[in-house]
Amino acid sequence: MSFVDCTTEPTDAPKIVGPCAVASHGYLRTERLFDRLNAFEAPFVRWVVVKSQRRSLHRVCLTINRLGNGWLYLAAVVVILSWRGFREWQPITTAIGSVTISFAVYYMMKPYLRRLRPYDLDPTLPRSIKALDTYSCPSGHCMTLCAVGVALASSYPNTVSAVFLALILMAWASLALAHHYGTDVILGSVIGSVISLSLCHLVF
Numbered sequence: 001m002s003f004v005d006c007t008t009e010p011t012d013a014p015k016i017v018g019p020c021a022v023a024s025h026g027y028l029r030t031e032r033l034f035d036r037l038n039a040f041e042a043p044f045v046r047w048v049v050v051k052s053q054r055r056s057l058h059r060v061c062l063t064i065n066r067l068g069n070g071w072l073y074l075a076a077v078v079v080i081l082s083w084r085g086f087r088e089w090q091p092i093t094t095a096i097g098s099v100t101i102s103f104a105v106y107y108m109m110k111p112y113l114r115r116l117r118p119y120d121l122d123p124t125l126p127r128s129i130k131a132l133d134t135y136s137c138p139s140g141h142c143m144t145l146c147a148v149g150v151a152l153a154s155s156y157p158n159t160v161s162a163v164f165l166a167l168i169l170m171a172w173a174s175l176a177l178a179h180h181y182g183t184d185v186i187l188g189s190v191i192g193s194v195i196s197l198s199l200c201h202l203v204f
Helices: 019-051 055-084 089-113 140-155 157-176 182-203
Strands: none
Touching: 019 089, 019 157, 019 182, 055 089, 055 140, 055 157, 089 140, 089 182, 140 157, 140 182, 157 182
16 A cells, blocks of 8 residues: 655645745845945945034034934924914924824834944944934934924925925934935935825815
């Protein structure tokens, strides 16, 4: 009597690909993309870092970075309430909603993209202040600034130039401290701006 070995699978059986394998494949593709981007953008980041090492400029970068952690937006709320009173609730609530939705997107993207920061990939870059989290893309500081800035500029058009200047300074500080690449800044700005513009369209 002969027996059939049922413990082995046929060689031509189709392989079942699970979600973990798909996610791993997607991450590998993203990692290769960032390897190319990092090689392309790293020289510019290093140039900005070197040009910003003068003590006075470096202090400005640190100040901008700390303001972007939240103090800048608290000051904006105080100014609006002092200037316009509590009746000006729309831009404030729109800004809060935009930031909330933006960070929901942010916290979904960062663990998937997992782009290391410039100072992690290049140990020769100075690490004068540690970033708030591990990964680089997108830039949370620029994303928040755009989410709040677009909401304010929609209500107060005369603040557009001030918001744009603040974004330029925030982007410069992010690169000068070796926290971000240029594409991190661009992606963060796009996320914050698109979400804020969408909410402004619904509210105003």
